[in-house]
Amino acid sequence: MFTGIIQSVGTVAGITSQGVDKRVRINTGKIDTAGIALGDSIAVNGVCLTAVAIDAGSFTADVSGETIAHTTFRDMQQGTRVNLELALTPQTHLGGHMVSGHVDGVGEVLSIREDGKSLRYEFSIDPSLQHYVARKGSICINGVSLTVNGVSGNRFDVNLVPHTVQETTLGDLKAGSPVNLEVDIIARYLERLLSGGMPAREGAGRIDEEFLAKAGIIST
Numbered sequence: 630m631f632t633g634i635i636q637s638v639g640t641v642a643g644i645t646s647q648g649v650d651k652r653v654r655i656n657t658g659k660i661d662t663a664g665i666a667l668g669d670s671i672a673v674n675g676v677c678l679t680a681v682a683i684d685a686g687s688f689t690a691d692v693s694g695e696t697i698a699h700t701t702f703r704d705m706q707q708g709t710r711v712n713l714e715l716a717l718t719p720q721t722h723l724g725g726h727m728v729s730g731h732v733d734g735v736g737e738v739l740s741i742r743e744d745g746k747s748l749r750y751e752f753s754i755d756p757s758l759q760h761y762v763a764r765k766g767s768i769c770i771n772g773v774s775l776t777v778n779g780v781s782g783n784r785f786d787v788n789l790v791p792h793t794v795q796e797t798t799l800g801d802l803k804a805g806s807p808v809n810l811e812v813d814i815i816a817r818y819l820e821r822l823l824s825g826g827m828p829a830r831e832g833a834g835r836i837d838e839e840f841l842a843k844a845g846i847i848s849t
Contacts, residue, residue, distance in 0.1 A: 630717045631672045633725035633774020635797045636660055641709045642687055649694030656687045670716040675772030675809040676700050677730025700732045701807050710798045712772040725774025726767040727814055734758055738806045751786040754810055759783040761812035769811040773797050
């Protein structure tokens with residue numbers, strides 16, 4: 630588990646293809662690799678990877694074809710800057726929200742504009758995921774925990790303060806940039822509980838009074 634509070638901006642130092650999979654080496658920047666052990670989980674742009682080799686200043690991880698197909702790792706190149714976060718420990722300050730590192734889908738930056746001293750970013754999200762996004766709720770974008778300002782259909786926007794822009798790779802984004810999105814884990818489990826354990830339907834709509842009545846949660 631992670632918090633979405635980025636500890637360092639690293640860079641992709643090397644990529645080796647292994648059939649449909651890839652092996653990547655990541656320079657860790659401010660993170661001291663002396664504190665990383667083989668098998669540790671590290672979030673790279675919001676994707677939970679396992680360290681299979683560690684060197685001074687870098688670690689190596691394997692990326693499966695499944696991960697490549699459903700995240701921005703499909704476009705990653707040597708030199709790409711990435712957000713890094715080590716896994717939670719009992720001593721970690723929970724400053725963001727609970728993040729699993731399991732990306733739900735790839736969104737896109739629609740626009741960026743100044744909003745006072747911060748920047749307002751608007752993103753698109755796959756329609757099958759839009760019902761998980763709520764105003765003032767949490768969302769993880771490229772591994773960064775952010776608060777949703779507003780939602781309209783499959784679009785939502787967030788505000789980035791100068792510190793976040795400077796200390797993460799979100800300041801590198803432009804209109805059209807793809808991003809890894811992980812919705813709030815509580816929303817996912819809540820939907821499962823309210824559905825009575827039934828499999829989620831592809832393209833299912835939001836939880837409303839009709840849904841709650843059918844699930845026996847409320848009476849009409």
